[in-house]
Amino acid sequence: MAPCGRSWLANEGSKHLCLLSWLCLNMWVFWRTFLLYYRGPQYYYLRQMLGLGLCVSRASASVLNLNCSLVLLPMCRILLAFLRGSRKVASRKTRRLLDKSKTFHVTCGVTICVFSVLHVAAHLVNILNFSVNYTEEFLVLNAANYRGEDPRKLLFTTVPGLTGVLMVLVLFLMCTASTYAIRLSNYDIFWYTHNLFFVFYVLLMVHVSRGVLKCQINLEEHPPGCFHPNTTLQEDIPVPEVFEEPFPEYASERFPGGLAEPEPFVQNNFVRICTEEPKFQSHFPEAWLWISGPLCLYCAERLYRYIRSNKPVTITSVIKHPSDVLELRMRKENFKARPGQYIILNCPRVSALESHPFTLTMCPTDTKATFGVHLKIVGDWTERFRDLLLLHSSQDTEILPNFQQRNYPKLYIDGPFGSPSEESLNYEVSLCVAGGIGVTPFASILNTLLDSWECYKLRRLYFIWVCREIQSFRWFADLLCMLHNKLWQENRPDYVNIQLYLSQTDGRQKIIGEKYEALNSRLLIGRPRWKLLFDEIAKCNRQKTVGVFCCGPNEMSKVLHKLSNSSNSYGTRFEYNKESFS
Amino acid sequence: MGRIEWAMWANEQALASGLILITGGIVAVAGQFKGWPFAAYAIGAGVLVCLLEYPRGKRKRGSTMERCGQKYMTAVVKVFGPLTRNYYVRAILHAVLAVPAGFLLSTILGTVCLGIASGIYLLAAIRGEEWSPIEQKPPERPQLGGGTIKQPPAMPPPRPPAEARKKPPLEEAGHTNPVAVTAEAE
Numbered sequence: 001m002a003p004c005g006r007s008w009l010a011n012e013g014s015k016h017l018c019l020l021s022w023l024c025l026n027m028w029v030f031w032r033t034f035l036l037y038y039r040g041p042q043y044y045y046l047r048q049m050l051g052l053g054l055c056v057s058r059a060s061a062s063v064l065n066l067n068c069s070l071v072l073l074p075m076c077r078i079l080l081a082f083l084r085g086s087r088k089v090a091s092r093k094t095r096r097l098l099d100k101s102k103t104f105h106v107t108c109g110v111t112i113c114v115f116s117v118l119h120v121a122a123h124l125v126n127i128l129n130f131s132v133n134y135t136e137e138f139l140v141l142n143a144a145n146y147r148g149e150d151p152r153k154l155l156f157t158t159v160p161g162l163t164g165v166l167m168v169l170v171l172f173l174m175c176t177a178s179t180y181a182i183r184l185s186n187y188d189i190f191w192y193t194h195n196l197f198f199v200f201y202v203l204l205m206v207h208v209s210r211g212v213l214k215c216q217i218n219l220e221e222h223p224p225g226c227f228h229p230n231t232t233l234q235e236d237i238p239v240p241e242v243f244e245e246p247f248p249e250y251a252s253e254r255f256p257g258g259l260a261e262p263e264p265f266v267q268n269n270f271v272r273i274c275t276e277e278p279k280f281q282s283h284f285p286e287a288w289l290w291i292s293g294p295l296c297l298y299c300a301e302r303l304y305r306y307i308r309s310n311k312p313v314t315i316t317s318v319i320k321h322p323s324d325v326l327e328l329r330m331r332k333e334n335f336k337a338r339p340g341q342y343i344i345l346n347c348p349r350v351s352a353l354e355s356h357p358f359t360l361t362m363c364p365t366d367t368k369a370t371f372g373v374h375l376k377i378v379g380d381w382t383e384r385f386r387d388l389l390l391l392h393s394s395q396d397t398e399i400l401p402n403f404q405q406r407n408y409p410k411l412y413i414d415g416p417f418g419s420p421s422e423e424s425l426n427y428e429v430s431l432c433v434a435g436g437i438g439v440t441p442f443a444s445i446l447n448t449l450l451d452s453w454e455c456y457k458l459r460r461l462y463f464i465w466v467c468r469e470i471q472s473f474r475w476f477a478d479l480l481c482m483l484h485n486k487l488w489q490e491n492r493p494d495y496v497n498i499q500l501y502l503s504q505t506d507g508r509q510k511i512i513g514e515k516y517e518a519l520n521s522r523l524l525i526g527r528p529r530w531k532l533l534f535d536e537i538a539k540c541n542r543q544k545t546v547g548v549f550c551c552g553p554n555e556m557s558k559v560l561h562k563l564s565n566s567s568n569s570y571g572t573r574f575e576y577n578k579e580s581f582s
Numbered sequence: 583m584g585r586i587e588w589a590m591w592a593n594e595q596a597l598a599s600g601l602i603l604i605t606g607g608i609v610a611v612a613g614q615f616k617g618w619p620f621a622a623y624a625i626g627a628g629v630l631v632c633l634l635e636y637p638r639g640k641r642k643r644g645s646t647m648e649r650c651g652q653k654y655m656t657a658v659v660k661v662f663g664p665l666t667r668n669y670y671v672r673a674i675l676h677a678v679l680a681v682p683a684g685f686l687l688s689t690i691l692g693t694v695c696l697g698i699a700s701g702i703y704l705l706a707a708i709r710g711e712e713w714s715p716i717e718q719k720p721p722e723r724p725q726l727g728g729g730t731i732k733q734p735p736a737m738p739p740p741r742p743p744a745e746a747r748k749k750p751p752l753e754e755a756g757h758t759n760p761v762a763v764t765a766e767a768e
Contacts, residue, residue, distance in 0.1 A: 121609065124687055128615075151687050165691070172695050176594040181638070181647045186586050380585055 005567035010545075011576050012565065014093050015100055019107070022070075026111070029066050034059035042215040044224030045141060045278065049133045050126050054213070057122035060115045065290040067115070068204065071108035072294040074101035076301050081418035085338060092426065099420045099577060113175050120168060127151045127161070140280050143212050163207040170200045188354070201295055204287060211282025218279045226274035309346070309414040316370055318389045318408075322471035324377040325437065326386050329362070329370050332413065337363045337371060339444040340421035344414040345373070350384045359440040360416065361476075362447050374475060376437040385409075420549065420577040421445065425456040427547035427575075431537060433464045433560060435552020436472065442551070443476050446496075450483050453495060460494065462537060464528060466501040466552070470509045473500055473523075477516045484518045503527050534563045538572035545573045587641060589669060589711045592702035596635045596676060599699050603628030603683055603692035610688040617686050624689040627679045631696065634659065634666070639713040648716055656715045667714070669707035676700035 037043050037055040047054055074080070080098050127143075131154060134147035144154055155161040176182075177193040216224065311332070319327040337343070337360055346355040362372040377386050388409045421441035424430040425448070432442045442463065449461070467473060480498060487495045500512075500523045511520040537546060548564050550557045557578050564576035603624045610621030637656040640646050659666045666672070680696035683689040 117605075120691070121688075128687065152690065155687070155690075165694070168691060169694060169698070172595070172598065172698070176598050177591055179594055182591060182594060184647065185590060185641055185644065188586050189588075189591050 007567050007573050008565045010573050011561075014097055018097060018100075018104075022104075022107075026063055026066065030059045030063050033062040040215075041219055041224050042217070045135075045138055045216065045280075046213060049135060049141065050129045053122045053125035053129060057119055057126055058213070060119040060122065062286070063115045064112060064119060065287050067108045067111045068201075068287075069290045069294045071105055071112065072298045074105040076298055077417045078301050078304060079297070081341070081416065084418040084422060092423065095423065096420075096575070096577065098418070109175075109178070113171060116168065116171055120164070123164065124151075124155075127154050130154065138278065138280065141214060158212070159210045160207050160212055163203045167200055167203045167207065170196050170203070174200070192353075201291060204291065208285035208287040211285065214280040214282045216278045217281050218276065221276045222274040222278045224278070305414050309412050312410045312412050315389075315408040315411060320390070321374070321475050323469050323475075325472075325475055326375050326377065326382075326389065327361070327372055327475075328375065328389070329372040330411070330413075331364075331369050331371070335364055335369075335371065335413075335416075337416040338418075338422055339363050339448040340419050340424065340441045341416035341444075342419055342441075343373065343416050346412045346414065347385055347388070347409055348412075349388060349409040350381055354381055355414065356381060357417075359419070359421075359444070361440050361443040363444050365448075365451055374437070374440050374443070421551065423577055424461070424547055424549050425458050427545065428457060429460045429462075429537070429541045429544055430458060430547045430549060431462040431464070431574075432549045433466070433552065433556065434550075435466050435556050436468065438551035439465055439476060440551075442549070443479065446476070446479055446483055449496070450479070450486060453487070453492075460497065460541070462497045462499070464499050464501070464533070466503050466528060466556070468502075468504045470502055470505075470512060470523075473512045473516075473519065477512055477519055481516055481518050498522050499524065499528070501526065501528050530559055530563055534574070535568065538568040538570045538574075541572055542570045543572065545575060548574050548576045550576075550578050585643070587706070587711060588702055588709065589639060589706040589713070590641070592669075592699050592706055593635050593638060595699035595702060596631055596672075596696065599676075599680075599692055599695035600628045600631035600635065602695055603631070603689055606683075606686075606689035606692050610686055615686070615688065620682060620686040621689060624683040624686070624692060627683060628692065631676065631679060634672075637715065640716045642711075646716055652716075653718065659713075660715045667712055669703050669711060669713065672713075673700045673703035673707055676703065 034055050037047065037058045043054065080101060084095055084098055128151050130143040131147070131149050131151045134142055134144050134149070143158065155165065173193050174196055177189045183190045216222070313330040313332045313335075315328060315330050317329045319329070321327060339360075341363075342357050342359040344355045344357050358373040358375055360371055361374045362370065364371045375382055375385070377383055419441060421432075424432055424442075424445055432445070434442050442465075445461075446463070449456075449458075465473070483496060484493075484498065487493055498519070500519060502523060502525050505525050510523070510525075512523065513520075548560060550560045561576050561578070564574035607621040607624035607628060611618050611625065615621070633655060636649060637652040637659050638646060638649055664671075676696050677700040680693045680700065683696075684693035
């Protein structure tokens with residue numbers, strides 16, 4: 001299907017524009033730095049010693065600076081949650097761009113890896129040239145101590161060399177642990193190695209502190225390549241051999257100073273006379289300027305999050321649901337959250353270092369301070385957490401409820417953080433598709449609608465929930481029935497259009513429960529037929545913009561994404577918003 | 583931390599190190615640097631490591647994502663039996679392969695990375711992990727009747743004995759109504 005039309009542009013346009021501008025920025029930074037070192041007269045003598053390796057290494061270094069600073073910004077989750085929440089700060093298009101923050105982080109990370117390879121290769125050539133082209137004329141320019149010094153010694157004994165090697169190792173560990181397969185199977189390895197980023201940044205700050213590459217500062221008194229009346233400069237500077245053969249095109253016409261011939265300025269028809277020796281100085285480490293801003297911002301945010309999450313929550317109740325789901329209700333002072341946001345739970349008794357994100361299924365309101373999460377028990381952390389919680393609630397019932405509460409394990413929460421599902425209340429028509437436990441963000445939306453539905457922009461909500469087992473519907477069957485009844489009472493029965501699908505069945509159980517009549521009649525067996533559904537929604541909401549929200553398995557979201565991008569004959573536009581967890 | 587499978591991470595690291603070795607080796611051979619025989623060795627070692635590490639091993643719990651087209655290499659690697667299954671052997675092999683490449687500047691990083699991978703393999707071996715090939719599942723036969731027939735009958739239905747199977751003689755004329763109809767008195 002050819003991706004064209006208003007829908008595709010609405011869905012993919014701003015994302016691709018952002019990517020294009022980031023790409024152009026990188027290319028501009030690379031090109032500008034390359035030209036500076038290629039042509040700049042202040043690097044003339046350094047260039048003679050090192051050749052093209054100097055230009056490539058510095059250009060890739062500036063791209064690395066840019067990306068190392070940009071990579072931290074998408075991880076400032078509190079800042080992003082704030083941007084999402086404030087309507088004045090950002091339009092909906094910008095807020096939708098925030099959904100792609102993790103993808104942007106990954107893109108910057110991959111760029112860092114690629115340009116690190118280039119940077120390391122160019123610097124290895126530089127090290128070789130420093131060793132081979134040791135100059136007796138300008139001793140201060142040298143990084144080697146004598147001609148022909150072993151390049152490996154230069155690599156491992158100088159500060160930039162050693163920090164560079166360590167940074168490559170840290171990057172290697174982080175990169176190999178961040179592949180999709182590892183994140184899916186052993187998330188712990190990814191999490192612990194990724195926290196090495198702090199070591200990486202410290203090493204980076206030290207790496208640039210030595211200022212090995214120097215520029216010339218007295219250009220007026222000593223124009224590069226000039227003729228000194230007492231000594232001739234040209235014969236003493238040897239031709240870098242390594243660089244002459246592989247790059248024969250970089251002969252004298254490219255480098256105006258003249259590399260191979262001893263009489264460069266006869267062709268220029270004038271000879272410049274210099275008055276003093278060249279003076280060299282290392283410039284201020286640029287990397288400190290690039291990195292310090294985002295690093296301080298990120299550290300400030302981590303500190304704020306740590307302080308805010310230091311007070312434990314009070315667990316009010318633990319409810320066991322079928323199909324391995326546990327509901328946890330809690331209270332905390334001054335905790336405010338919007339529907340669709342998620343929190344990160346940390347229980348020191350289960351594991352001191354691990355924290356896990358869970359979407360809020362019930363948000364605190366003005367009247368009720370309790371909020372809740374639904375956890376599905378998969379994996380060792382949730383299993384141990386469940387054991388701790390249920391062990392305490394199954395204690396002697398003669399004991400007062402207050403005492404029981406004090407026996408719950410201590411739980412700390414971090415957040416709340418934003419997610420794409422928050423936008424569903426800001427569309428006139430929303431289609432929310434949930435797969436299994438992915439219903440949690442929409443549950444908080446439904447809870448909010450149960451409180452009051454008139455104050456939001458939303459006029460119609462299509463709620464599709466696909467599950468494998470019929471018992472899973474019981475997690476929110478009460479909520480759905482209550483909402484349905486309330487809307488009937490207030491004469492808006494068509495506000496929420498509920499469709500429940502049971503994707504796998506052995507044909508035995510057909511109803512969810514006897515008291516859930518409203519849901520039983522809306523239960524369909526088999527997988528939903530998405531194309532028909534989209535056509536029906538388009539037909540009933542002509543010329544409108546429908547927000548599509550998906551939280552479920554990847555195959556389902558791919559199908560929905562494709563359908564949202566395709567055009568229909570009713571002029572309806574589908575804007576796709578996806579929640580991603582791993 | 584209890585259930586981490588280190589072998590998967592070591593596998594990714596070894597594959598990446600193999601690629602680094604090949605890249606460094608190619609650069610040194612192309613530039614004809616001093617000591618380029620080491621670079622040629624590095625290319626060979628890198629290729630061997632990549633081929634050995636390409637097929638991902640099966641996880642103990644859960645499903646494993648296969649690499650694209652890995653089933654051909656899985657068959658080859660499986661042939662070596664305990665040599666490739668045991669991670670101690672792999673750890674030692676990687677350590678030994680890494681050392682000669684350390685003498686050349688352009689391949690020294692490959693040495694260090696392969697050394698780290700060897701260390702992680704050692705850790706995996708100490709924790710008792712093993713490489714097991716990901717087998718192809720036999721394709722499921724498509725079910726008749728769209729899956730609604732769970733247990734088709736194995737025996738034919740019981741039939742009455744031969745005499746009873748003979749057709750009964752025709753009834754006298756006169757059709758018996760299935761439903762009693764009373765003629766309405768006019």
